Amino acid sequence: MRTQNALSRSQESAEAHEMRLSIDRERHAKSRASETFTQRETRLSSQRNRTDVARSCESVEGRQARLESDRERHAESRASETYTQRETRLNTDEQREERRAAARQRYHELLGDASTHLSQERDRIQEIRGTWSDEQRAAQVEQDRLRRNVNQLSTSDEESTVYDIEEQPWLNKEGSGFMYNVAINYAAYGNIGALEEVCAHCQARKWKGEPNGMCCASGDCKVCCIM
Numbered sequence: 001m002r003t004q005n006a007l008s009r010s011q012e013s014a015e016a017h018e019m020r021l022s023i024d025r026e027r028h029a030k031s032r033a034s035e036t037f038t039q040r041e042t043r044l045s046s047q048r049n050r051t052d053v054a055r056s057c058e059s060v061e062g063r064q065a066r067l068e069s070d071r072e073r074h075a076e077s078r079a080s081e082t083y084t085q086r087e088t089r090l091n092t093d094e095q096r097e098e099r100r101a102a103a104r105q106r107y108h109e110l111l112g113d114a115s116t117h118l119s120q121e122r123d124r125i126q127e128i129r130g131t132w133s134d135e136q137r138a139a140q141v142e143q144d145r146l147r148r149n150v151n152q153l154s155t156s157d158e159e160s161t162v163y164d165i166e167e168q169p170w171l172n173k174e175g176s177g178f179m180y181n182v183a184i185n186y187a188a189y190g191n192i193g194a195l196e197e198v199c200a201h202c203q204a205r206k207w208k209g210e211p212n213g214m215c216c217a218s219g220d221c222k223v224c225c226i227m
């Protein structure tokens with residue numbers, strides 16, 4: 001069938017060639033207008049496959065010839081486009097380029113924000129650590145080491161291992177609000193008891209360890225009078 005077609009096509013006149021193409025176009029347009037969504041998807045997909053196969057075995061010259069004829073075809077179609085068609089196309093190209101430029105800018109801004117934030121964080125932590133005692137520093141070094149281990153675990157293939165790591169005690173509480181460590185079970189070490197103390201002066205209930213005078217300045221302030 002293909003060979004026959006190739007033979008008869010090589011012998012057809014320019015007029016016959018044009019005629020055949022025009023009939024083909026009409027036939028295709030008709031069948032496409034009536035195709036269902038699935039038919040359309042199937043057709044496009046098999047077309048893509050055919051294109052992929054054809055391109056994967058095309059020679060360097062074949063590729064150049066194809067690109068050249070593509071360029072010519074585009075130039076032709078642009079030469080024959082109407083003012084409105086041209087405006088629409090340029091508009092779309094322009095808008096597309098504008099959208100791309102805006103997206104690029106947003107992306108770079110985000111990158112910039114992230115790196116500025118990181119360096120500010122680094123400075124802040126450096127400042128906090130500058131005020132530490134040797135003991136605190138040693139504890140932090142240990143905590144950093146543990147955190148690195150945890151991070152390595154959590155980036156490994158088995159993410160679940162992160163939940164199986166050994167729990168660390170919450171020893172150094174100062175500043176730990178700024179240094180969350182996933183290995184510490186804070187709840188187990190964060191029990192501050194109940195409101196069991198009662199102020200002798202104003203009977204306010206207090207946490208264990210709350211200093212005297214915090215509620216009523218040791219009786220100087222009479223709550224009943226205010227209320």
Ligand SMILES: [Zn+2]
Nearest residue numbers: 199202215216
């Ligand atoms: Zn009191």
